[in-house]
Amino acid sequence: MTSLALPRGMLFDLDGTLVDTAPDLARATNALRQHHGLSALPYPSIRAQVSNGASALVTLALGSPVDDPDHQQAREFLLNAYGQSVAVDSCVFSPLDRLLDHWSRDDRCWGIVTNKPRAYAAPLVAALGLAPDALLCADDLEVRKPHPEPLWEAARRMGVEAKDCWYVGDHLRDMEAARAAGMTAVAVGYGYIAEDDDYRRWPADLWFDTSQALVEALLAPDATSVPA
Numbered sequence: 001m002t003s004l005a006l007p008r009g010m011l012f013d014l015d016g017t018l019v020d021t022a023p024d025l026a027r028a029t030n031a032l033r034q035h036h037g038l039s040a041l042p043y044p045s046i047r048a049q050v051s052n053g054a055s056a057l058v059t060l061a062l063g064s065p066v067d068d069p070d071h072q073q074a075r076e077f078l079l080n081a082y083g084q085s086v087a088v089d090s091c092v093f094s095p096l097d098r099l100l101d102h103w104s105r106d107d108r109c110w111g112i113v114t115n116k117p118r119a120y121a122a123p124l125v126a127a128l129g130l131a132p133d134a135l136l137c138a139d140d141l142e143v144r145k146p147h148p149e150p151l152w153e154a155a156r157r158m159g160v161e162a163k164d165c166w167y168v169g170d171h172l173r174d175m176e177a178a179r180a181a182g183m184t185a186v187a188v189g190y191g192y193i194a195e196d197d198d199y200r201r202w203p204a205d206l207w208f209d210t211s212q213a214l215v216e217a218l219l220a221p222d223a224t225s226v227p228a
Contacts (some may be wrong), residue, residue: 003225004184004205006218009160010103011134011151011183013169014114014121015050016191018096019128022047023089028082029057032074036062051171051192053115054079079120086120087127093190093211100130102219109133109158113150113167113177133158146173148181155183166206168214175202188214 012018015025026046033040041061049056054075055066061078064071092100103110111134114121118137125135134157136150143149155162167178170191178185187204190211200207205228208214217226 002228004228005225007166007184008108008164009133009155009158009166010108010110010218011113011154011165011167012110013051013145013167013171013174013191014112014116014124016170016193017168017174017188018092018112019090019124020093021086021090021124022050022192024085024087025050025057025082027085027088028078029061031081032058032061032078035077038062047192048194049192054082083120086124090124090128092128092130095215096211099215099218104131109160111135111154111158113145113154114138115144115173146176146180148177151177151181151183155181170199172197172202175204179203186214 015021026043029046030040046057046060049060055071058064058071058074058078059066062074064074100110111132112125113136115138117139121135121137125132134154136154138144141150141153151167152162155165162182166184166186167174167181168186168188169175169178170188170193175185175187184206185204186206186208187199187202188211189199189207189209193199206226208217
């Protein structure tokens with residue numbers, strides 16, 4: 001069995017990986033439904049689509065494809081509703097908060113690379129009391145994941161080489177971005193993953209079913225590497 005050295009820098013996807021944002025996004029999605037005179041959707045069906053972005057939530061809510069003339073207006077309604085309450089019920093996935101505290105005490109760096117626009121990501125991160133060494137959002141650069149540039153830029157801001165970073169995510173594009181960036185790709189199975197999507201088939205280097213398992217691997221006494 002091979003092993004992978006523990007990283008000098010940790011990078012996380014935001015929604016569904018570091019923070020459970022689905023409750024607030026579900027509220028906004030059902031607000032859109034209510035605006036159109038429709039009944040609320042069950043929470044699990046919304047949760048599974050959160051990582052696919054606002055347009056996917058509009059399509060789920062109204063059956064409106066991206067090229068529908070009314071799609072953009074509906075998307076703006078959903079995002080406006082979400083922007084008014086980005087951190088009401090959202091929280092860091094336990095026990096990742098313990099990992100971040102430990103990481104900071106050890107003077108190790110960590111960051112967030114997300115396809116969420118900064119207008120929503122930055123207030124959310126601030127409301128949760130998080131202080132990443134780097135925060136790269138969808139509109140910070142000309143490209144977004146799965147392009148590797150946001151991951152490279154985050155590593156530069158942390159002062160760590162890409163090869164010494166792990167990127168943790170709950171979506172196939174996260175693994176594609178990590179691989180393209182030359183980082184260790186870490187797939188997690190507790191995030192916003194559709195029932196028919198097997199995260200263990202993604203092109204990752206490591207797979208963790210739970211946030212607890214991820215934290216235990218990183219904080220094991222005297223750990224210097226993890227089995228791969």
